[in-house]
Amino acid sequence: MISQIMPVARGRDGTPAPGAVVQTAGLTKVYGTTVTALNQLTITVPPGVTGLIGANGAGKSTLIKILLGLLGPTSGTAAVLGHDCATEGFVIRTLTGYMPEHDCLPPDVTATELVTHLGRMSGLPSAAARERAADSLRHVGLYEERYRQIGTYSAGMKQRVKLAQALVGDPRLLLLDEPTNGLDPAGRTAMLDLIARIGSEFGISILVASHLLGEIEQICDHLIAIDAGQLLRSDSVSSVTKASAVLLVEVDEGTDALAAELARRGLSPVPFQRGLMVQLAGDETYDVVRDSVADLGLPLSRMEQRRHRIEELFRADPTVADAASADAVPASPAVGGPASTQTNGVTSGS
Amino acid sequence: MAAKTEPAPAGQVAPAGSDGGVIHNIGYRRYEGARLGRGSIFLALTWHSLRAAFGLGRGAKAKIFPALMFVIMCLPAVVNAVSLATNPSGGAIITYDDYVPSIRTVAMLIFVAVEAPNLVSADLRNHTLPLYFARPIGRIDYPLAKLVAFVIACLLMIEVPLVILYVGNVTQVHGAHAVWEQTLQFGPGLLYGAAWAVLLASIGLLLASVSGKRVFAICAVAIPLFFTYIVAHVLEQVGRQAFRPVPGCVGGVVRHAGQVVCLHPGFHPPALASLAGLISPFTLLGGLLRWLGAPNPSPAGNLQATIIGQYGDIYGLVFVLLTLAAIGGLILRYRKVGVA
Numbered sequence: 037m038i039s040q041i042m043p044v045a046r047g048r049d050g051t052p053a054p055g056a057v058v059q060t061a062g063l064t065k066v067y068g069t070t071v072t073a074l075n076q077l078t079i080t081v082p083p084g085v086t087g088l089i090g091a092n093g094a095g096k097s098t099l100i101k102i103l104l105g106l107l108g109p110t111s112g113t114a115a116v117l118g119h120d121c122a123t124e125g126f127v128i129r130t131l132t133g134y135m136p137e138h139d140c141l142p143p144d145v146t147a148t149e150l151v152t153h154l155g156r157m158s159g160l161p162s163a164a165a166r167e168r169a170a171d172s173l174r175h176v177g178l179y180e181e182r183y184r185q186i187g188t189y190s191a192g193m194k195q196r197v198k199l200a201q202a203l204v205g206d207p208r209l210l211l212l213d214e215p216t217n218g219l220d221p222a223g224r225t226a227m228l229d230l231i232a233r234i235g236s237e238f239g240i241s242i243l244v245a246s247h248l249l250g251e252i253e254q255i256c257d258h259l260i261a262i263d264a265g266q267l268l269r270s271d272s273v274s275s276v277t278k279a280s281a282v283l284l285v286e287v288d289e290g291t292d293a294l295a296a297e298l299a300r301r302g303l304s305p306v307p308f309q310r311g312l313m314v315q316l317a318g319d320e321t322y323d324v325v326r327d328s329v330a331d332l333g334l335p336l337s338r339m340e341q342r343r344h345r346i347e348e349l350f351r352a353d354p355t356v357a358d359a360a361s362a363d364a365v366p367a368s369p370a371v372g373g374p375a376s377t378q379t380n381g382v383t384s385g386s
Numbered sequence: 387m388a389a390k391t392e393p394a395p396a397g398q399v400a401p402a403g404s405d406g407g408v409i410h411n412i413g414y415r416r417y418e419g420a421r422l423g424r425g426s427i428f429l430a431l432t433w434h435s436l437r438a439a440f441g442l443g444r445g446a447k448a449k450i451f452p453a454l455m456f457v458i459m460c461l462p463a464v465v466n467a468v469s470l471a472t473n474p475s476g477g478a479i480i481t482y483d484d485y486v487p488s489i490r491t492v493a494m495l496i497f498v499a500v501e502a503p504n505l506v507s508a509d510l511r512n513h514t515l516p517l518y519f520a521r522p523i524g525r526i527d528y529p530l531a532k533l534v535a536f537v538i539a540c541l542l543m544i545e546v547p548l549v550i551l552y553v554g555n556v557t558q559v560h561g562a563h564a565v566w567e568q569t570l571q572f573g574p575g576l577l578y579g580a581a582w583a584v585l586l587a588s589i590g591l592l593l594a595s596v597s598g599k600r601v602f603a604i605c606a607v608a609i610p611l612f613f614t615y616i617v618a619h620v621l622e623q624v625g626r627q628a629f630r631p632v633p634g635c636v637g638g639v640v641r642h643a644g645q646v647v648c649l650h651p652g653f654h655p656p657a658l659a660s661l662a663g664l665i666s667p668f669t670l671l672g673g674l675l676r677w678l679g680a681p682n683p684s685p686a687g688n689l690q691a692t693i694i695g696q697y698g699d700i701y702g703l704v705f706v707l708l709t710l711a712a713i714g715g716l717i718l719r720y721r722k723v724g725v726a
Contacts, residue, residue, distance in 0.1 A: 104520050126522045130421065134520035142512040144444065156430045157521045159421040168417060175414065201517060206417035238414035 056080045057209050057241045058103060063112035065098050065265070073098040075265040076112070081243055085235035087256035087273075088245040095265040096245040097137060100211050103243075104134060117208055130159055133202030137213040137245075140198065143187030147173055147197045150186065151204050158205030165204070172200040175238075176230060192223035199230065203240075210234065210242045216251060228255050285325055286311030286338035297328045316341060428527050431518075435535035439501045448504070455497040456543060462486045463547045467554025474558050482548055482575025483675055490544070491668045494586055495611050497543055502590035503603035505532050511598035515723060529591070529720040533713065536591055540583035548575050578675060585667055585705065588712035595719050614666035622669070622693060625659020660695030664704050673701035 058081035065074040074095045090096050101107040103116050105125020114121040116128045142150065148169055155165030155172075173182045176196040181189070186197060195215060202210055215231060216224040232255040235242045246252045253259065259276050261268040269276070285305075287294055295312055298305045301324050305312040314321065322339075329336045422430070434443075441448030466480045480486060506529075509515055518528055552572045556565055593607040663669035672692035677699070694701055 106519055126424065126524075129520060130522045132520070134516070136513075136516045136520075138513055140513045140517055142508060142514055144508075149443065153434060154517055154521070156422075156434075157427055157518060157523060159423070159427055159522055160417065161420065161422060162430075164417065164419055171415065205521070234414075 055082060057083055058114070058116050058243060060099075060114040061112055063099070063102065063114055064110045065095075065102060065107065066110045073265050074102075074109070074112075077262065077265060077267055078112075079260055079267060079270055081241075081260065082258055083241045084257040085232065085242045085244065085255055086258040086260060087249075087252040088243055088260050088262070089247070089249050089252070090245075090262040091247055094247075094262050096262065097213055098265075099262070100134070100213055100243075100245060103211060104129060104132065130205070131208045133205060133207035133210045133240075135198045135202040135210070135212045135215055137217060139194065141186045141194055144185055146185055147178055147182040147189075147200070151182075151197065151201050154201045155204040160205065168204050168206065169200075172203040173197070175203065175234075176200045177226075191218045192220070192226065195219060195223070195227055196230075199227075203234070207240060210240055212242060212244045214246055215244060216246070216248070224251065228252070231255055281316040282313050282342050283316045283321055283325065284308060284311055284313050284338065284340050284342050285329075285336070287329065288335040288337050290332060290334045293332055294328060294334055297332055298325070301328060311338065313342070424522055424524065424527065427522060428531050431523070431528070431531040432535045432538075435505050435532050436538055438504050439536055439539035441504075444504075451500045452497065455493045456546075458489060458493045459543055460547045460550055462489060463550035463554060466551055467557075470554055470558040478551075478555050480551060482551065482571045483578050485544075485547065485551070485575070485579075487668075487672065490582070491615070494540070494543065494582065495608065495615075495668075498540070498586050498590035499604050499608035499611065501539065502536060502587075502594035502607055503600050505536055506591055506595040507598055507600055507603035510595065510723070511600065525721055526717055529595075529716045532591055533588060533716060536587040537583050540587045541580060544579040544582050545576055548572065548579060574678075578678070581674060581705065582671055585671065585709050585712075588709055588716065589667055592712045592716045592719065595716065611667065615668050618662050618664075618666040618669040621662035621665070622659050625657075625662060625693070657695070657697075659693045660697045661700070663692035663694065664701065667708070670701060670705055670708070673698070674705050677701045 058079070061078050063074050063077040064072070066072050077095070077099070088096050088099070098107065102109050102114055103121055105121050105128055108122060117131050119127045119131075121128060151169035151172060152162075152165050155169050156162060158165075160168060170182075173179075173196075176199050178193065178196055178200065181193060186194065189197070195218070199212070199215065202212070212231065216227050219227060228251065231242060231244060234240055235255070244252050244256065249259075253273055253276070256273050258270070258272055260270045285294070286309075291307075291310075291312060295305045295307070298312065298314060303314045303321070303324060305314045307313075314325065325339065437443050440452045441450075462480050462485065466478060469476060469479060509518070515528075519525065552568060555568050559565060559568060589611075590607050593610060594603045596606050597603045663673040669692045673694045676692060676694045692701075
């Protein structure tokens with residue numbers, strides 16, 4: 037896990053925000069008269085890499101637009117790097133790099149031309165814009181390809197260009213909206229590594245919006261979950277993941293005997309699909325399962341770490357959430373959905 | 387690659403001898419230099435857009451149309467200069483105010499229809515606007531920078547031929563007085579050309595910004611401009627049929643498009659013919675010229691001169707209102723446009 041220590045809101049932007057890069061209080065955004073995108077959202081984003089988790093439509097993009105000063109809130113306040121979003125949008129947009137969710141690149145220019153131009157649009161003089169565009173594109177791993185027209189790029193390369201244009205103005209904060217959208221598994225891993233590196237080595241704070249918890253928890257220090265515009269939970273990654281992980285154990289035969297043995301050893305196994313699910317308290321849980329299986333001489337076919345649905349994971353009281361989800365699991369087919377259950381198998385660990 | 391010359395990073399040596407695939411940890415360098423303010427960013431966007439209007443910074447294909455239209459616009463001035471040089475006694479055949487209205491109309495129509503979409507439509511099509519508005523660029527800065535750039539582009543198209551015309555004329559006249567005479571006509575010609583540039587650029591950008599699809603945007607500009615021009619002309623011709631000389635009129639008679647036209651102060655052409663010119667921006671500009679009092683309409687210009695009758699003030703008013711409406715519409719368009 038990245039431990040991000042470098043001081044953030046320092047330097048030219050005047051008053052450093054004490055311990056927070058983003059702060060909102062009672063932030064509410066109502067579109068028209070009926071659609072509530074954000075509802076009394078009060079969050080504090082610490083320096084480092086922070087994940088903004090929520091399903092599609094939870095209000096992530098609306099929050100980012102308000103933070104950039106592009107959208108006025110209906111009520112409440114928001115501040116980025118100590119600057120008020122409602123009145124100091126220009127300063128904030130000088131200090132912030134934004135990577136939109138959707139495709140936003142012209143196909144008929146080269147990456148160098150585009151990023152240089154956008155560097156100028158960030159306020160860099162032309163020589164500095166050229167130099168920083170070349171640097172940014174190298175940082176994201178585009179070398180001689182950057183002299184090619186963007187229309188010829190793969191999805192992964194386009195995402196890299198989008199990240200490079202957010203970096204070119206030397207921001208203090210990056211707002212990344214679904215940076216792994218449309219990437220294959222290898223591309224996702226590469227993009228996540230890149231974001232982690234920017235957070236740790238470049239000393240830039242990052243707010244990553246995503247609906248895939250399992251993906252961005254690997255690179256985040258802090259997680260903020262929102263749903264229907266409301267805060268579900270805001271906590272450090274370690275406390276979130278420890279309390280919520282479960283272990284799925286499958287044996288080819290003797291499931292009932294294993295359940296009895298695990299219960300005897302102090303765990304509370306719950307039947308799930310063809311196996312058993314036990315709450316993962318730490319490494320000792322693995323030991324208990326291993327010993328139980330070995331003592332009974334059962335053929336172990338599968339053992340993997342799993343995660344509950346995002347909403348359950350972010351209930352205020354994680355123990356209640358786990359009990360509730362454990363009960364709900366056999367009846368709820370949604371648990372098997374791609375966004376709701378994250379697997380952290382032995383091979384896919386970072 | 388490194389050998390292909392990055393601007394060498396200050397105080398750091400770029401990794402040399404790299405052979406693809408190797409990732410160099412060049413480290414992250416903060417930018418400590420000066421940052422440009424909103425005004426300078428506005429100018430940078432204007433310059434970028436002005437280049438785009440002539441296809442600079444894009445492929446060779448993008449340069450064909452603007453170059454062709456520019457050559458066509460300059461042709462009359464060059465012909466004028468050559469004709470004066472070979473036959474100095476013949477006199478200038480083109481005036482500064484009208485230039486050659488037919489050529490100016492056709493060339494500018496094509497230029498505006500093809501190039502206005504390049505400035506505004508491409509950013510809409512590629513959803514590039516969020517990248518702009520997430521930077522220190524105001525909602526009003528973007529359309530205004532595009533407008534300033536396109537007005538300048540149209541000015542270059544219109545005024546450079548006038549400069550060639552002026553140079554061609556001045557080199558063939560003798561004496562300070564004659565040069566001064568030319569200059570007196572040249573000045574208003576430039577101003578009138580500016581009226582063309584402002585009106586066509588604002589209308590062109592507004593129409594082009596309705597669609598992100600290039601073909602639709604070109605049609606959105608070309609079709610209204612072309613058809614209003616046709617309609618205005620047809621109505622004007624219909625009106626002209628009734629525009630007969632009045633026997634025994636006083637106040638002077640001129641030859642006009644092969645007909646004898648009475649300029650009696652009490653006689654006015656029919657309202658239909660006089661107001662038809664308001665329909666199209668091109669005939670509106672022609673009427674504006676008549677209203678401002680074209681010092682000496684050229685024979686070529688007279689053939690297509692807009693009839694304004696006693697409605698000259700209306701032409702002036704409509705010109706101002708139409709320009710303001712187009713600019714206002716463009717600004718509103720970008721206030722509404724979605725980001726992200």
